[in-house]
Amino acid sequence: MPLQTSLIPLAPATYDAFFAYLGDQLKENGQGGTPLFQPMSRAQPTLAPERAAAFRQALDTPLGQPGWRRAWVAVGPEGIRGHVDLRARPEPHAQHRGMLGMGVHRDWRRIGLGRRLVGLAVQWAAAQDGLDWIDLEVLSVNAPARQLYLATGFVQTGEHADMFRIDGEQHGYTYMSRALRR
Ligand SMILES: CC(C)(COP(=O)(O)OP(=O)(O)OC[C@H]1O[C@@H](n2cnc3c(N)ncnc32)[C@H](O)[C@@H]1OP(=O)(O)O)[C@@H](O)C(=O)NCCC(=O)NCCS
Structure with a gap:
């Protein structure tokens, strides 16, 4: 099954399907056994x-x-089974770092797609002269994502306990990075 999955750059023709996929994924945020993965209330899906x-x-x-x-x-x-994206950090003087975000559709998890998507983003970033690091932020409660990132070479650099108060719960935020050049 995973072999039938193509990984391609997001193109304008796919934007509508992509935002529908993202919206559908957001409905799972902290629901039905899926840990909270976006720092947003369950009431704002x-x-x-x-x-x-x-x-x-x-x-x-x-x-x-x-x-x-x-x-x-x-x-x-x-249709769309998963995604990964890299973006600029908001701080000035940090153009040599990118921030990673990702997700896999609920029907296609635990078959290695997340690992393939992270691998693609890392491969692309490593080929860019201007990028030396990939960073990410993950809710500490999101054990599947934290495990995936550890399995793909990211190192935890810190954690803010009680970073968010969402739906009456305290949530920590874990920070991870991966060097692109050794
Ligand atoms: C986190 C997520 C992207 C993982 O995607 P996936 O395609 O299922 O991951 P993979 O099948 O490639 O798994 C790779 C490794 O990640 C870890 N992992 C993935 N899901 C896991 C789970 N439910 N529990 C524990 N470890 C898990 C394992 O180490 C796994 O390796 P293994 O299968 O050899 O044990 C997926 O669960 C998801 O989309 N979650 C909701 C959105 C989200 O959390 N996005 C990230 C926000 S920071």
Whole structure:
């Protein structure tokens, strides 16, 4: 099954399907056995239209300029099975670092797709002269994602306990990084 999954750059023709896929994934945030994976309330299971618009614009922003983003999707005959994206850090003087985000559709988890998607993002980033690091932030409660990142070469660099108060719960935020050049 995983062999039938193609990993391709997110292109304008796929934007609508992609944002529908993201919106569908967000409905699972902290629900039905899936850990909270976005620092958002369960009562807000939608992707704000302005976030989608900013995402599109960022894909056209040249690498190295503030706000750049690149994204890839894993696709099968029935549609999008997963995604990974890299984006600029918000801080000035940190253009040599990218931030990673990702997800896999609930029907396609635990078959190695997440690992393939991280591998693709790392491979792409390592080929960019201007990038030396990939960073990410993950809710500490999200054990599947933390395990995946550890399994793909990320190292935990810190954790803020009680970073978020969401739906009456305290949530820690874990910080991880991976060097692209050794
Ligand atoms: C986290 C997520 C992306 C993992 O994707 P996936 O395709 O299922 O991951 P893979 O099958 O490639 O698993 C690779 C490794 O990750 C770890 N892992 C993945 N899911 C796990 C789980 N439920 N429990 C424990 N470890 C897990 C394991 O180490 C696994 O290796 P193994 O299968 O050899 O044991 C997926 O669960 C997901 O989309 N979750 C919701 C969204 C999300 O959390 N996004 C990340 C936000 S930071």
